[in-house]
Amino acid sequence: MxxxxxxxxxxxxxxxxxxxxxxxxxxxxxxxxxxxxxxxxxxxxxxxxxxxxxxxxxxxxxxxxxxxxxxxxxxxxxxxxxxxxxxxxxxxxxxxxxxxxxxxxxxxxxxxxxxxxxxxxxxxxxxxxxxxxxxxxxxxxxxxxxxxxxxxxxxxxxxxxxxxxxxxxxxxxxxxxxxxxxxxxxxxxxxxxRVDVKARKKDVDYTTRLRRSLRSGWYLYILFYPLTEIPKKMTYTFWMQIKLKVLKGDLKALLAILGAVFNVLFNIPRLVYKRKALTNLEYNAYKKLPDTFVYWTAEIKE
Structure with missing residues (x-):
């Protein structure tokens, strides 16, 4: 092997x-x-x-x-x-x-x-x-x-x-x-x-990427979070997208948000069927872990 x-x-x-x-x-x-x-x-x-x-x-x-x-x-x-x-x-x-x-x-x-x-x-x-x-x-x-x-x-x-x-x-x-x-x-x-992250906002698939990113986050809330956590998590992320993007004139983001909402509603039966929620104890332990390390910035040398 x-x-x-x-x-x-x-x-x-x-x-x-x-x-x-x-x-x-x-x-x-x-x-x-x-x-x-x-x-x-x-x-x-x-x-x-x-x-x-x-x-x-x-x-x-x-x-x-x-x-x-x-x-x-x-x-x-x-x-x-x-x-x-x-x-x-x-x-x-x-x-x-x-x-x-x-x-x-x-x-x-x-x-x-x-x-x-x-x-x-x-x-x-x-x-x-x-x-x-x-x-x-x-x-x-x-x-x-x-x-x-x-x-x-x-x-x-x-x-x-x-x-x-x-x-x-x-x-x-x-x-x-x-x-x-x-x-x-x-x-x-x-x-x-080898990507230019900032330039991605100008890509033709910006709306599609944002919609898929948002909906996957909402899918995960429904699949794994305790029931009491789901409404506030979804409400918060929805509002932050409106506040930080739509209200600043990003109309492509509005289309992405509405598309993500539709995707979640359409997939509710599958999400409920496949739900494997953390217990409250597991959720509290999970929250204490450090976040996923996504971006690294080179340290400045004197």
Missing amino acids: TKFSILITTKDRLLDLKETLNRLAFFINNDDVEFIICDDGSLDGTSNFIETNYKSIQLIKNTKSKGLIFSRNRLLSLTTADYAITLDDDAHIVSNDALKKIDDFFESNKKCAVIAFRIFWGKILPNHVGHSLAEKRVKGFVGCGHVWRMEAWRDIPNYPDWFVFYGEEDFASFQLFKNKWEIWFVPDILVLH
């Missing part, structure tokens, strides 16, 4: 994928690493490029696009590795000895289900990538840079592919918490996620 796998889902982003594969050459050529890519219905020649240039990569294809979450479930169901690293097609590992660090940490922390990496979001890596952060148990992890202990993955339900995009990591985090598994932030493993 292979100890490590690297799993990437991609769709119509061949230029980004080419750079990622170039940056991950060490892992691709490592016999201890199983490398699997899911081409989610690309029309830009992605599959042909991989088949022609990377014979050692296992390629799977969705003839028609099935979405990020469906594809990640498919990848995780195929891997035979002990530990499965998930990266976006525009992200790559920067740190040296990442595999050894992963192995050592999992061996020393038997209840750790997922290691969350330190992630820098930006087109260019800072000159100084050192840090003074400590390893710590956290609430969750980010999709573009983490690694699963596959024993833990098989102990919980698959990601909810009906979420389509956003929220699947938090869904898994709640399931892991219910099953007494832990998630740890390990900052010594650094990933560069």
